[in-house]
Amino acid sequence: MKFSYRYSRQVVVNGFGVGGQEALAGGRVLIVGLGGLGNPAAQYLAAAGVGTIGLMDNDVVSPSNLNRQVLFRPDDTDISKVKLVQERLSRFNPEIEILAFHQGLGEESTPEILKQFDVVLDCLDNLPARLRLNQFCLSLRAPMIHGGVTGFYGQLTTIIPFGGPCLRCFSPGSTLACDCARVGVLGPVPGVIGVLQAMEAIKYLSGVGRGLVGRLLVFDGLNGTVDEVPIKRDPRCPACGGHEDQLIN
Numbered sequence: 001m002k003f004s005y006r007y008s009r010q011v012v013v014n015g016f017g018v019g020g021q022e023a024l025a026g027g028r029v030l031i032v033g034l035g036g037l038g039n040p041a042a043q044y045l046a047a048a049g050v051g052t053i054g055l056m057d058n059d060v061v062s063p064s065n066l067n068r069q070v071l072f073r074p075d076d077t078d079i080s081k082v083k084l085v086q087e088r089l090s091r092f093n094p095e096i097e098i099l100a101f102h103q104g105l106g107e108e109s110t111p112e113i114l115k116q117f118d119v120v121l122d123c124l125d126n127l128p129a130r131l132r133l134n135q136f137c138l139s140l141r142a143p144m145i146h147g148g149v150t151g152f153y154g155q156l157t158t159i160i161p162f163g164g165p166c167l168r169c170f171s172p173g174s175t176l177a178c179d180c181a182r183v184g185v186l187g188p189v190p191g192v193i194g195v196l197q198a199m200e201a202i203k204y205l206s207g208v209g210r211g212l213v214g215r216l217l218v219f220d221g222l223n224g225t226v227d228e229v230p231i232k233r234d235p236r237c238p239a240c241g242g243h244e245d246q247l248i249n
């Protein structure tokens with residue numbers, strides 16, 4: 001396959017190369033949530049040349065989004081986020097396809113949409129919605145890359161259904177239950193985590209590197225540290241338990 005010059009700096013990367021770029025061109029990534037995480041994730045996936053990017057969100061832009069949702073402008077207030085991101089990223093990279101789904105996870109069509117993609121990014125902002133997405137991904141055996149932020153802190157992991165811990169295994173009542181409106185978030189924190197979610201998706205699609213399966217990466221923006229916390233599958237997990245035959249130790 002011949003690639004346009006815009007990917008020349010990736011194709012020459014040792015260990016990625018033409019094969020990696022081909023995998024991205026044929027890859028399909030769904031971003032669920034176009035807030036502080038989904039904005040940078042979408043930008044970097046589009047820039048890297050992921051062939052098909054799906055955007056799912058039922059929200060419109062509010063001025064309070066602008067400290068971290070860097071694709072939006074003040075005059076976008078009350079306009080659909082998926083429509084704006086689709087329009088802007090299509091112009092930024094006309095070589096890829098960007099699909100917009102202006103809806104939440106409660107719609108009947110959600111499983112059919114999820115099935116169209118190789119990997120799903122959890123860029124949501126509340127725990128009930130995340131757990132719902134986790135359940136969809138488990139039942140469809142869809143890999144899910146989870147990112148979460150609050151205040152100065154962020155976290156990230158890659159979930160391979162029944163091949164490692166799911167979101168429910170390690171996050172009952174965690175800080176992810178916090179919502180940005182109440183607790184707040186420093187703009188660069190979701191920038192860091194959203195870009196790392198894009199990196200995990202690129203690794204998954206191209207088969208390079210080691211995914212964050214069974215490992216929770218924890219970013220402390222206040223102290224400038226990144227830690228890795230091992231996480232294990234809970235055999236009694238209400239979401240993914242009862243599939244011991246598929247447990248990978």
Ligand SMILES: [Zn+2]
Pocket residue numbers: 165166167168169233234237238239240241
């Ligand atoms: Zn689980």
